[in-house]
Amino acid sequence: MASVSLAAAGPVIPDYSAQSSSCVVHNHLFCTDWISHNFSPILWPALRQHILLALAAVAIGFAISMALALAAHRYRRLERPTILVTTFLYTIPSLALFELLVAPVGPNVFSAEIALVSYTLLILFRNILTGLRAVPAEVLDAAEGMGMSRRQALWRVELPLALPAIVAGLRIAVVTIIALATIVYTIYDAGLGVPIHTALGEGPFKTELIAAGGLAILLALLSDALLVGVQRLLTPWARTRAS
Amino acid sequence: MKTEDTAHNEGPSAFAQAAELELRGVSKLYPGQREPAIKELSLTVPAGEVCVLVGPSGSGKTTAMRLINRLIPISGGDILLGGESVLEREPKALRREIGYVIQQIGLFPHQTVGENIATVPRLLGWEEKRIGERVDELLALIDLDPAEMRTRYPSQLSGGQRQRVGVARALAADPPLMLMDEPFGAIDPINRARLQDEFLRLQAQVKKTVVFVTHDIDEAIKMGDRIAILREGGVLAQYDTPQEILTRPADSFVAQFVGADRGLKRLALTTLAELKLIEPNGLRPDESADGARRVPRETSVRDALSTLLSAGGQPLTVIDGEGRVEGLVTLTLVEQLLSEEAANANANGNGNGNGNGNAADGG
Ligand SMILES: Nc1ncnc2c1ncn2[C@@H]1O[C@H](COP(=O)(O)OP(=O)(O)O)[C@@H](O)[C@H]1O
Ligand SMILES: [Mg+2]
Numbered sequence: 223m224a225s226v227s228l229a230a231a232g233p234v235i236p237d238y239s240a241q242s243s244s245c246v247v248h249n250h251l252f253c254t255d256w257i258s259h260n261f262s263p264i265l266w267p268a269l270r271q272h273i274l275l276a277l278a279a280v281a282i283g284f285a286i287s288m289a290l291a292l293a294a295h296r297y298r299r300l301e302r303p304t305i306l307v308t309t310f311l312y313t314i315p316s317l318a319l320f321e322l323l324v325a326p327v328g329p330n331v332f333s334a335e336i337a338l339v340s341y342t343l344l345i346l347f348r349n350i351l352t353g354l355r356a357v358p359a360e361v362l363d364a365a366e367g368m369g370m371s372r373r374q375a376l377w378r379v380e381l382p383l384a385l386p387a388i389v390a391g392l393r394i395a396v397v398t399i400i401a402l403a404t405i406v407y408t409i410y411d412a413g414l415g416v417p418i419h420t421a422l423g424e425g426p427f428k429t430e431l432i433a434a435g436g437l438a439i440l441l442a443l444l445s446d447a448l449l450v451g452v453q454r455l456l457t458p459w460a461r462t463r464a465s
Numbered sequence: 466m467k468t469e470d471t472a473h474n475e476g477p478s479a480f481a482q483a484a485e486l487e488l489r490g491v492s493k494l495y496p497g498q499r500e501p502a503i504k505e506l507s508l509t510v511p512a513g514e515v516c517v518l519v520g521p522s523g524s525g526k527t528t529a530m531r532l533i534n535r536l537i538p539i540s541g542g543d544i545l546l547g548g549e550s551v552l553e554r555e556p557k558a559l560r561r562e563i564g565y566v567i568q569q570i571g572l573f574p575h576q577t578v579g580e581n582i583a584t585v586p587r588l589l590g591w592e593e594k595r596i597g598e599r600v601d602e603l604l605a606l607i608d609l610d611p612a613e614m615r616t617r618y619p620s621q622l623s624g625g626q627r628q629r630v631g632v633a634r635a636l637a638a639d640p641p642l643m644l645m646d647e648p649f650g651a652i653d654p655i656n657r658a659r660l661q662d663e664f665l666r667l668q669a670q671v672k673k674t675v676v677f678v679t680h681d682i683d684e685a686i687k688m689g690d691r692i693a694i695l696r697e698g699g700v701l702a703q704y705d706t707p708q709e710i711l712t713r714p715a716d717s718f719v720a721q722f723v724g725a726d727r728g729l730k731r732l733a734l735t736t737l738a739e740l741k742l743i744e745p746n747g748l749r750p751d752e753s754a755d756g757a758r759r760v761p762r763e764t765s766v767r768d769a770l771s772t773l774l775s776a777g778g779q780p781l782t783v784i785d786g787e788g789r790v791e792g793l794v795t796l797t798l799v800e801q802l803l804s805e806e807a808a809n810a811n812a813n814g815n816g817n818g819n820g821n822g823n824a825a826d827g828g
Binding site: 358360361362363364365366367368369370371374378379382383385457458459460 | 534536556557558559560561565567569570571572573574575576577584585588618620634635
């Protein structure tokens with residue numbers, strides 16, 4: 223009884239004033255009408271921010287990792303120090319890293335991105351380098367023996383052959399970053415973490431929590447499926463094994 | 466009539482001139498090694514001939530190949546292709562002019578057969594239309610159906626098909642020189658013999674200068690117009706025609722390398738077609754042609770001898786492609802051939818340079 227009146231009092235759930243349905247008022251587990259009323263003002267902006275946060279982090283992380291992996295592919299001795307540094311970054315607890323960055327950078331999108339990017343490096347660097355190294359020696363010998371330059375061999379042979387390993391790394395990175403981006407709210411007011419955090423303060427009202435959390439999961443699954451599809455399109459040769 | 470004629474005539478004429486290859490005192494010392502892998506190697510491969518480099522493992526065969534297309538730097542001496550030093554050429558441009566086939570083939574797994582074959586033409590910037598035509602021409606040349614095979618990936622081919630595509634890829638830009646490093650080494654014996662025969666047929670059409678590496682002396686005898694036998698340390702032990710090497714090995718190393726059965730191997734160099742066969746009615750009284758086994762005229766004398774022995778010495782009937790009887794071959798005839806050869810050898814006679822006639826059991 224008390225909880226009903228508390229919910230109806232209205233300070234915790236934003237913007238449901240006169241339209242509040244009995245579902246919302248009675249704290250049913252999942253209220254579709256709450257979703258339809260709050261999708262455009264709350265969920266959609268959060269989802270869009272979340273996508274942008276993750277996309278930027280993976281794109282920047284990919285560019286850095288690719289450069290590092292190409293360098294380590296050519297100069298073997300760069301591998302160990304790179305692994306060391308990226309592993310260190312990967313092991314810092316995420317909440318701590320976010321807080322650590324606020325002091326020098328400020329509670330803004332830059333802190334958020336630096337933290338997210340740093341978590342992609344180890345995964346992407348390792349996968350790209352593994353992919354490049356797995357190119358068979360005789361294939362490279364043939365490429366060189368037929369008169370390809372280093373650059374031509376890289377673009378025409380090594381990178382295409384490393385693609386499955388690279389996409390495998392991207393899939394892990396994307397799913398990881400989409401999950402991690404839900405705690406960006408602790409330093410910067412963006413992403414699905416915002417409605418999730420709000421919902422956690424909404425007591426028995428679970429719709430917002432389920433909706434925002436569900437969106438994060440759905441986003442991760444869809445992104446993963448998208449990458450699988452892209453890989454299938456780009457590597458038709460990998461599907462024809464042992465026919 | 467036009468279609469057949471052009472298709473047939475275009476073959477040889479569409480290929481560029483083969484070039485003579487000359488190695489002049491070539492040496493190679495790998496960094497950190499005390500002994501050179503190749504020492505003062507000199508030999509000339511006439512344009513359009515197959516030179517087989519043969520020798521035990523570690524004798525520097527692969528090293529010699531990779532010096533020619535400058536995949537590794539030379540330590541001393543010079544290499545001339547068509548009279549020009551390869552050392553003055555830009556390495557990448559040079560390699561695009563030299564066909565390169567390796568044992569592991571090294572097809573690009575992510576590219577179709579067509580794309581693989583198109584590699585060098587693409588690097589040379591040919592027009593797409595010309596590349597497409599060339600790919601189809603080469604696939605036909607190696608007996609693969611262009612329509613079916615062009616779009617396959619290497620993983621969808623058999624080992625033999627892959628190796629043939631590797632050869633086609635090396636031939637794509639019509640190089641004056643082909644380097645083949647144990648190209649059939651990883652193929653099972655039956656398919657290897659087929660690939661060898663096929664390559665000889667192909668070579669008769671394209672007439673490239675070919676350096677062919679193998680560690681198998683039988684393959685060397687079969688494939689080579691000339692054979693260069695290397696010993697450890699990259700020293701040339703003998704460079705001669707198969708016939709000469711089998712008849713007159715230069716030293717005990719060569720004699721041992723070609724094997725105690727070199728007399729038999731020599732018989733493999735001659736086909737029944739090259740013998741003066743006995744007329745069917747010219748038999749001695751103790752020999753009879755009744756129920757004789759039939760062998761095609763392309764059979765090597767070695768294989769015919771083997772058949773003769775298993776037939777208990779009874780004569781064999783030699784037939785041509787249409788099954789017509791050409792004559793008979795008997796143990797006596799083989800004996801005659803051997804004594805003639807021995808006489809020739811002693812009289813310093815010149816061996817038959819063409820060691821390529823032996824498609825045994827062709828029927
Ligand atoms: N990259 C290399 N560095 C040092 N030594 C090498 C290298 N490649 C080959 N060798 C040595 O050179 C010799 C000849 O090798 P190789 O040309 O591969 O012989 P083959 O092809 O006849 O088996 C061997 O003793 C081998 O150990
Ligand atoms: Mg070798």
